[in-house]
Amino acid sequence: xxxxxxxxxxxxxxxxxxxxxxxxxxxxxxxxxxxxxxxxxxxxxxxxxxxxxxxxxxxxxxxxxxxxxxxxxxxxxxxxxxxxxxxxxxxxxxxxxxxxxxxxxxxxxxxxxxxxxxxxxxxxxxxxxxxxxxxxxxxxx
Amino acid sequence: xxxxxxxxxxxxxxxxxxxxxxxxxxxxxxxxxxxxxxxxxxxxxxxxxxxxxxxxxxxxxxxxxxxxxxxxxxxxxxxxxxxxxxxxxxxxxxxxxxxxxxxxxxxxxxxxxxxxxxxxxxxxxxxxxxxxxxxxxxxxxxxxxxxxxxxxxxxxxxxxxxxxxxxxxxxxxxxxxxxxxxxxxxxxxxxxxxxxxxxxxxxxxxxxxxxxxxxxxxxxxxxxxxxxxxxxxxxxxxxxxxxxxxxxxxxxxxxxxxxxxxxxxxxxxxxxxxxxxxxxxxxxxxxxxxxxxxxxxxxxxxxxxxxxxxxxxxxxxxxxxxxxxxxxxxxxxxxxxxxxxxxxxxxxxxxxxxxxxxxxxxxxxxxxxxxxxxxxxxxxxxxxxxxxxxxxxxxxxxxxxxxxxxxx
Numbered sequence: 001x002x003x004x005x006x007x008x009x010x011x012x013x014x015x016x017x018x019x020x021x022x023x024x025x026x027x028x029x030x031x032x033x034x035x036x037x038x039x040x041x042x043x044x045x046x047x048x049x050x051x052x053x054x055x056x057x058x059x060x061x062x063x064x065x066x067x068x069x070x071x072x073x074x075x076x077x078x079x080x081x082x083x084x085x086x087x088x089x090x091x092x093x094x095x096x097x098x099x100x101x102x103x104x105x106x107x108x109x110x111x112x113x114x115x116x117x118x119x120x121x122x123x124x125x126x127x128x129x130x131x132x133x134x135x136x137x138x139x140x141x
Numbered sequence: 142x143x144x145x146x147x148x149x150x151x152x153x154x155x156x157x158x159x160x161x162x163x164x165x166x167x168x169x170x171x172x173x174x175x176x177x178x179x180x181x182x183x184x185x186x187x188x189x190x191x192x193x194x195x196x197x198x199x200x201x202x203x204x205x206x207x208x209x210x211x212x213x214x215x216x217x218x219x220x221x222x223x224x225x226x227x228x229x230x231x232x233x234x235x236x237x238x239x240x241x242x243x244x245x246x247x248x249x250x251x252x253x254x255x256x257x258x259x260x261x262x263x264x265x266x267x268x269x270x271x272x273x274x275x276x277x278x279x280x281x282x283x284x285x286x287x288x289x290x291x292x293x294x295x296x297x298x299x300x301x302x303x304x305x306x307x308x309x310x311x312x313x314x315x316x317x318x319x320x321x322x323x324x325x326x327x328x329x330x331x332x333x334x335x336x337x338x339x340x341x342x343x344x345x346x347x348x349x350x351x352x353x354x355x356x357x358x359x360x361x362x363x364x365x366x367x368x369x370x371x372x373x374x375x376x377x378x379x380x381x382x383x384x385x386x387x388x389x390x391x392x393x394x395x396x397x398x399x400x401x402x403x404x405x406x407x408x409x410x411x412x413x414x415x416x417x418x419x420x421x422x423x424x425x426x427x428x429x430x431x432x433x434x435x436x437x438x439x440x441x442x443x444x445x446x447x448x449x450x451x452x453x454x455x456x457x458x459x460x461x462x463x464x465x466x467x468x469x470x471x472x473x474x475x476x477x478x479x480x481x482x483x484x485x486x487x488x489x490x491x492x493x494x495x496x497x498x499x500x501x502x503x504x505x506x507x508x509x510x511x512x513x514x515x516x517x518x519x520x521x522x523x524x525x526x527x528x529x530x531x532x533x534x535x536x537x538x539x540x541x542x543x544x545x546x547x548x549x
Contacts, residue, residue, distance in 0.1 A: 020160070020491045024542070052499050053483050053514060073514075074483040075543070112487065 003099040006087055014107045023108060027079030034082035037069035050120035053077055057084075057124055059131045066096050066132060077117070080109060084124060097132035101125050145438040149523040151176040151430075162493030165528045167450075170314050170342060170472050170519030171497055172363045175427070179366060182426035183419050194418045195392055195409070209418045212425025213408070219428040220350040220358065222375055227350075229408040230421050233372035234341040235265040237359035238308070240374050241337055242269050243387030244411055245357075246306055249335075252278035254305040257296070257334075259320060260286045260509055261313040264502045266339040266359075270308055279305070286509055289465035291320050297328060304334040308357075312342035315503045315515065316464030317447070317472030319343070326354050335380070343470065345521070346443070347436035350375045362420065367427035371420040374411070381407045388413040434522070442522040443471045449529045450518055457533070459540055463510055474501075474515040480543045482516040488542060492535035 001009070017023045037046065037058040048055040055072035068089055070081035083103060088096050104110050104121055113121060149155050152174045157164040166174060186208060192201035194209050213225045222228060231237045250256065256270045260283050267283075274281035280303070284296045291309075307329045312319050326336045337357035340348045344360040355377070362371030376384060386393055386404055390413035395403040404410045431439060451473050455462045459478040477485055482498035489496055497517045500507045507515055518532065 021542070024488065053481060074481040076484050076487055 003087055003091060003095055003101075007099075007101065007103050010083065010087065011103055011106045014103075014109070020108070024076070027082075028075050029079075030082035030086060031075045031079035034071070034078060034085050035069045036071040041069070042071065048072075048081075048120055048124060050116050050123070052116065055081065055120075057081065057127065059128065061093060061131075061135050063135075064092055065090050066093055066128075068128070076112070080104070080113075080121060081124065084128065088128065093132040093136045097129060097136055145434055145442045145522055148176075148434060149525070151178070152523055153177055153180070155523060159493040159495070160491055165492075165494040165524075165531050167518045167520055167524065167528070167532065168495045168497050169521035169524075170364075170501075170517060172369065173345070173366050173521055174523070175368060175423075176366055176430050178430050179368070179423045179426045183368065183423040186419050186422050191419070193415055205418060208422045208425075209416070212421050212428075215425040215428045216373055219432065220348050220373075220375055221352060222350050223378055226381060226407045227376050227378060229374040229376065229411045230416055230424075231359075231372040231374050232370050232417065233361040233363070234263075234339060234359045235372075237357075237372050237374035238266055238269050238337070238339065240387055240411060241308075241357050241359070242273050244384045245335075245380065246270075247273060247277070248383075248385060250274070250277045250279050250305055253303060254279040255282050255299070255301070255303045256280070257282045257284055257299065257304060257307045257329075259284045259291050259309050261291070261315070261318070261320060261506045262308075262310055262503065263314050263339065263341070264504070266308055266310060266337075267505065270306070283505065286506060289316065289318055289467040291325070293321065293324070296325065300328060300332050300334070302332065304329065304332050306335050306337070308337040308339065310339040310342065311348065312470045312472070313464070313503070313506065314342050314472060315474050315501050315506050315517070316467070317342075317469030317474070317519075318464050318467045319470050322355070323353060330354070342472065345431055345436075346440040346470065350377075356380055362424040362427065365424075365427055366430060367424035368420045370417050371424045373424075376407070384411060386410050386413065390414040392416075439522045443520060446520040446522075446524050446526060446529065447471050447473060449526050450520060450532070453529055453533050454518070454536075457536060457540070459544075460536070463515060471521065472517060472519045474517045476512055476515055477540070477543075480539065482514045484543065485516050485536075485539050488539045489532075489535055492531070492538065494532055494535055 037056055041058045042056045046056045046058050048057055053072055053074040055077050058069040060067045068085045072078040154174050190204040192205045194206040213228045216228050217225045256274050271281050282299050285292045311322055322338055329336045335356045338355040340358050340360040341364050345365045350358045358375040360373050363369040393405050393410050393413040395405050447469050454460050454475050460475050463474045486496055486498040499514050
């Protein structure tokens, strides 16, 4: 399944849960399966600013594929970061760089996030895209 | 006008449904709601009296100016200032504090002097003095918290000839504890220092500026049922002549020539440009509304609700109330075992309950207590004991929801 197909499936299943409690249940389930970064990787460089909670996004690659680890003191934020992981883990850098991630805007998650946190999550998306573009262009060079 | 028990009826927003549930608004330490009389006053002003103030001779401008100056007199009475010229309108507490820094202290502070604040301060009453001290090479002294209040022993030992200025909150916006500002003012004055009080969190319980004896008092309209973007700086009479303009523009000058400018008298000297006169007029209406309800009644009602809230939170397993057993003034902050404050606030929101999580712009005291983020409940007089019960039920839901998780 492509990133877009998997994202569409997630958007559908999330939106089908029209009860907020169930949506939170799902987010927390995702939070529970999200790989946490090595403590040594949790630093100022990997910190996500603007969440009003400590949160980290660690991006790594073997040269071809993307490996993400994410963590937050807030389970809800960790769950949202976990969706990025779920959709992009082990994908090729090229596929990730070309993907159009819109699951926040197309689900009730947008309402869950304050403007600040929405901006922070948008930065996560941009950070991933930039990382993949940089690594891809590095390979091409 | 309603009495204190039916005051909620004066606030149209309180009938709002949030996610299908009645709004339970416990975020008053951030912003209080606005009663109909204030909304109507602002709307009516725009409908019938709107014109720029001070600089016009036409009917509407005169009316608008009169309304704004009446608001100044209302605020003067509200805080028991000796004269209206002591009341400068600002955009809020932060603006008021920065005005004190730029209009007064920067002309009096020298290298080696001391400025003191408490560890409880909101960043707006902390960073401004810290930065000014850095600029002037003065010492920035932070009086620590001890047993939930100010460490008076530390304060007295640090206080001395070099102490030029002390700035302190009346009530902590994190723990709700009232700081001993009266003795601080007394001792600081004895040492020859000037004292500024951040009254943002205590203002709707009444502050007697003259009686308290502070040199500056700063507060915001949006913490006392006025509109956001309004605030007040009170200056003691003996300092009025020392206040120098920090912002330049129209309305604050006397004579302008190519060579020089002379400035208007207080308070206009510090009110450059077009003021937020509709908001200020609304602030006057808010002060009248609070006075009409009764400041003592407001304080009593908020004490009743805060005590009930504190007992309820304290009785719940897994919840720790911060600030020890000191009396809380309309603010109760907690931490919950294994539940991040942000997550708790998100879930409470779904129950229609508006509370705030984070450091509340007061990182030093939150960090001192060992946290980075706390969950804050801040009632006002229009809240009810029944709403405290609603919060209890919702919190049980939050505890049970996160209690099932084992990934922490």
